[in-house]
Amino acid sequence: MPIYLFWGEDDFSMAKAIKALETSAIDPNWASFNCEKISPDRSNPLTDALNQAMTPPFGSGKRLVWLVDANVTHQCSESTLAELERTLPLIPESSILLLTTHTKPDRRLKSTKLLEKFAQFQEFSPIAPWExxxxxxxxxxxxxxxxxxxxxxxxxxxxxxxxxxxxxxxxxxxxxxxxxxxxxxxxxxxxxxxxVSGSAQNSLDLAKAMRAGNTALALGLVAELDRIGEPPLKIVATLIGQFRTWLWVRLMMAQGERDDKAIAQAAEITNPKRIYFLRQEVQSLSVEQLAATLPLFLELEFRLKQGANPLATMQSYTVQVCQICQK
Missing domain, CATH: 1.10.8 (Helicase, Ruva Protein; domain 3)
Structure with missing residues (x-):
């Protein structure tokens, strides 16, 4: 299939896939002639991309035409739709048309439905921290x-x-x-x-301090994460994932489940040996305490997305979560 649509916010994984596509299709000796990257600041980038895709490659190998930040799956005029309907079925096997976008395609649009008939869609979204x-x-x-x-x-x-x-x-x-x-x-x-020194590890240290109700330590870790420039939304995602895992483990314990494999499956933990340590971590907390933290984290995430001051907001909700875990 000579048409691809890559979408999602995981730029690194997408870039690797684009490089692999280029390597498999383009003769490196003819790359300067057969590899075209079309930016969205052109007057009519989609038309340029379609015209280039219809042009036979020079020399050996295929032609790759990459339309960056394509918006055709988010908005599309009738004239653009007609152009797509006319051109997509005719793109030769000697060309590869690649469209990329960070935003999830709107599958209600006629243009998206049309592309689904001719293009291979591939998602590059970051994995949720709790997965x-x-x-x-x-x-x-x-x-x-x-x-x-x-x-x-x-x-x-x-x-x-x-x-x-x-x-x-x-x-x-x-x-x-x-x-x-x-x-x-x-x-x-x-x-x-x-x-390996991972930034997520510092966020996990923050989660542990919150779980222990150690407000001073938790606020110190928030300040340290802010100092090193760790994105607040990324911190919150890690916190949600960790507290969600603790909640699942504590809930299964409260229900009398003793099989570590069953608990690991419910909490989506690959290695059941971790359950022993997770049991120790949550034994001093109730299901109600852990469950009460998740709405706070979701509220924190919402406020950060609305433009609230990152450090002050993180500090405020850190104190609230610590107070819940102290009870």
Missing amino acids: TKLLTQQVQKFASQIGVKLNSEAVEVLAEALGNDSRSLFSELEKLRLYTDSDSHIIKGEDVSRL
Whole structure:
């Protein structure tokens, strides 16, 4: 299929996919002639992209036409729709038309429905911090691509330390690959803890301080995260994920569940061995306390998105969560 639509906010993963598409299609000797990147500031970028895609490639290989920040799946005039209907079925196999956008396509639009008939859609959205199974799968996928062998504990530590930051994950795995002294060397969790410093780890320290009701320590960590420039919404996402995990574990304990595998499955934790430690962490808190924190985090996220002062707002809600956990 010569037409692709990539969408989502994970710029690093999308860039890797675009590079792979370019490498597979373009003859490097003819890249300057057959690789066209069209920016949205042109007078009519979509028409330019369609015209370029209809042009046969020079020399060997295929032609790649990349339309950046395409808005055709968010708004589309009748004339543009007619142009798409006329051109998309005629794009030759010797060309690849790539459209990229950060925003999820509006599947109600006729233009989006038309593209779905001719294009391959691929999503590049960051994994939600509480999707621990998907995070560990991403670690395993990247490790396989790079050629790094990790044991299950190392996978867990990386997923916890770096969260959904795919760029940092890839970079740290490259570092770990240089650390290994042979192809058969298996990296352990203790190796990752010693060599990888993840920003998500600082947010997890904040979550632990909140859970313990240690207001002074928690406020100090908020100030430190602000000092190093950690995005507040990213911090909140990590906090939501961690408190959600604690809530699931505590809820299963309250229901009398003793099987660690069953608890791990409910909490979407890949390694059931973690349940022993999670039990210890939440035994002093009630289900009601942990459940009461999540609406506060969602309210905090909403206020930050509305433009509230990041540091002051984070401090205010940190105190409230600590007070809940102190009761």
